[in-house]
Amino acid sequence: MRAFWDNLRLALGTFLGNPLRSLLTLVGIVIGVATVITMMALIEGLSIKVNRDLGGLGAHTFEVTKWPSGFGRFNWAKYAKRKDLRMEEVRAIQEGCPSVLAATPMDDQGGQKVATSARETRPSVRVVGTEPSYPLTSGVSVASGRFFNETEALDGRPVVVLGLDVADALFPGLDPLGYEVRIQGRPFLVIGVLQKRGSFMGMMSLDNQVSLPMKVFQQLYGKNRSLDIDIQARDGQVFQKAQDEVTHLLRRRRDLTPRDANDFEIHTNESMTASFNQLSKVIALAGVGVCLLSLVVGGIGILNIMLVSVTERTREIGIRKALGAKRRRILGQFATEAILLSLIGGTLGVALGFGLTFLGQWVLLFPMQVPAWAVMLSLVMSCGVGLVFGIYPAARAAKLDPVEAMRSE
């Protein structure tokens, strides 16, 4: 134990004696660990997003969209050619599919400001255009006031239902019902506040949104956008049947031949989970690859600096051995140094990983969260790299002949 503290003190001394060289050596490990942290944060964040999306669908509800799963829009060009989903198709589904209880169109615009005469939100509010069946298909209920009704939807009345975050931001300590808010400069009457849906670590909050009648939404943001359609089956038994009916109807309306693939996507809770799992596997695999590579690079950095260190300090080693240091002690001294070095690298990597995650959250608005176990794993891994790549130089030091070593300059 005493030997351990002595070794640690020596190792720290060496590090502080040449911090710049040590830090440069650590670049590989820093990058490796930062990669692990960021990748894990991404996967963790995606799984939170999936949970939220799953939470966004009500009972026996599925979603029809133009784009494949919401976790990244790969093969953009292929999907871009697809026809948009429009209100006509929503109406057709509502009328032509007997197993469908409700079909709710949704469109949204992120990064919006909502203001009262006194206050203003940050430009991060998601404005959702939808119809009165929204609470039903999204499985969310109204906490106070009410959702807008058919008449308001049909007429395109300027009414709005606030998410809890927006209500709190604009009307702290007040009941917002009956007040007026402005979106894109237009006045809206607050008629309801949605129940709290949960926020994931205070970012990408589900409550940081407002809902308007689709007609008004389209006046504000335009009509030429593809809608998402949330469709609720009459009950669990006809869930699959409802999907078949909708698929048929859309294929017929779009004149697809039996050979053509669907030119729209159907998501269920299961399909989203599956596509998420697949994606997270890809990310994890890429992450593992990048990370192993940079850990090997980092390890070679450690190997190199330790070999240099042993050579430079041959005389010191000779003196220590001459005065009674056993092989194990010298081995321990240099192994401790290698491990400390890579642990410092690991810690810096974790810090950088948190930094990148922070950037991802606030600049790219990507949902990310660093899981605690990833931090542990990274630190353990760095120790491992230090040990594996530090042991050879340390063994070399331990085996030096004291007489020869003391003669070296």
Added chain:
Amino acid sequence: MSEASGTRQSALIQVEQLTRVFFVGGEEVRALRGISFGVTRGEWVAIIGQSGSGKSTLMNVLGCLDTPTSGRYLLNGKDVSRMDDDDLAVIRNVEIGFIFQTFQLLPRETALANVELPLVYRGVPARERRERAKAALDKVQLTHRMHHRPNELSGGQRQRVAIARALVSEPSMLLADEPTGNLDSATGEEIVRLFEQLHKAGHTLVLVTHEPKLAARCPRAIRLSDGEVVADGPGREVALGTGAGVAAVTGGA
């Protein structure tokens, strides 16, 4: 010979037919060719001889820094000539205080830390080793420099730090290979006086020197030539090449 066997029991050092052969590029260099002698506790022995005669090689073997090619080396009754690296490390730590011509101090550590080092490897707790290191520095009158690093000290002061380091673990003997070789004569004299004091205090000293004047001050001297002992007797006689000890030893070997 009868006298030698009589002292064998109390001998601190007993070497018999020591050889040390180096192999350099397929060629044998016989640095020691069958050396035998004994040193009893409290003796002060000088080892002299021409350059290349094997003095340092012998000192390294005596200091357990090197092992003989053949022959026996009993230190304190223990046969150390066949020990492995780690066992020798323990012997070096406990039994031997080695003083080098080039001091061999750790440049980045203070005088105090340098002196503490043997105790570190003996597992002495930090407080105690600090106290003992201070006491050792006090013996060489360097307490006022204990927080200085080697490059902030004069040559003589560095060698005194090295002597304090050799003394700190209270070894059975002190070995010094040309301890004044890197010092000017006045500073060298200072160090020699220190050795005289240590000898009076009862320490066992083996000292390599190429200065006959210094060897002459030692109670006993051994002269090496080409890896063999050619004279062993009172320092004055061996150093100045007089005396009859020479023939006796060569005859015995």
